[in-house]
Amino acid sequence: MIVALAGGVGAARFLEGFVRVVPQEKVTIIGNVGDDIEIYGLHVSPDLDIVAYTLAGLVDPNKGWGFRGDTFHCQEILCKYGYETWFHIGDRDMATHLYRTQQLRRGSRLSKVTHDLVRSLGLRVKLLPATDDQLTTYVTSRGRRMHFQEYMVKRGTRPRIDRVIFEGAKSTEPADGVLESITRAKGVLVCPSNPIVSIGAVLAVPKIRAALQRAKTKVVAVSPIIGGKTVKGPADKLMKSLGVEPSAFGVAECYRDFLDTIIIDRVDRKLAPKIEALGIKATVTQALMKTMADKVRLARLALSEIES
Secondary structure (H helix, E strand, O other), rough: EEEEOOOOOHHHHHHHHOOOOOOOOOOOOOOOOOOEEEEOOEEEEEEHHHHHHOOOEOOOOOOOOOEEEOOHHHHHHHHHOOOOOOOOOOOHHHHHHHHHHHHOOOOOOOOHHHHHHHHHHOOOOOOOOEEOOOEEEEEEEOOEEEEEEHHHHHHOOOOOEEEEEOOHHHOOOOOOOOOHHHEEEEOEOOOOOOOOOOOOHHHHHHHHHHHHHOOOOOEEEEEOEEEEOOOOHHHHHHHHHHOOOOOHHHHHHHHOOOOEEEEEEEHHHHHHHHHHOOOOOOEEEEOOEEEEEEHHHHHHHHHHHHHH
């Protein structure tokens, strides 16, 4: 079994290739829930849903989230009723959040609800939230605190961030199966996701990071930063704001206490010696995923690094 730590769009695109190399039933994905938010009274788990929709072949390929061809009629009427509608939820996407919210209110854990949703979408991967406990990512800008989704979606990542807060993290426990999966894994992959707020929120659960530090198997990461920029999302902006070098080296530094190998793009080959001075192997390749063939090739390389 291979365990993957995942955020949203970047992780989902990488995992599209990975499940073509490794059978789905042999893949366990530990997903970020720090971005979860209540919208219109519904519990939304953006990163878990992006991974599930993508692997099920349902995601909107242009946006990287939501359902392909979805409509937004419900949200249009909510806007007429005076709701703020900066967080876009399509009509089919709304069904997922309605189901999740109803099951949570009946007492189900997020991990159980996620399992049921994944199976309903025809997937055989195991998708686990990092925790079933309350964990919320906030950022501060000039002393003003806001939910990460407000910063990301409503404000378009424009504010300069002073601090990232994982509220509730210290008291969270990993969801059932998370620690066991890491302990029993034949390898661990850190997907090309934001190291500050996506993978960072997963690692904020204390026992998860400790389990990775103790892992007897190889831990391999794929850098989401190529040539000092992120392909999608604000990882580079956040890293720079927080004093972390916005580069593949900065990503390696974030994971240096448990990482064995990091896969970096050819444009960053000059960073390899600097990364390896941290005690982390740097493998250079074309890391930009433009086609499915790119995703599969990168997945095969990541698997070979685990097995070497």
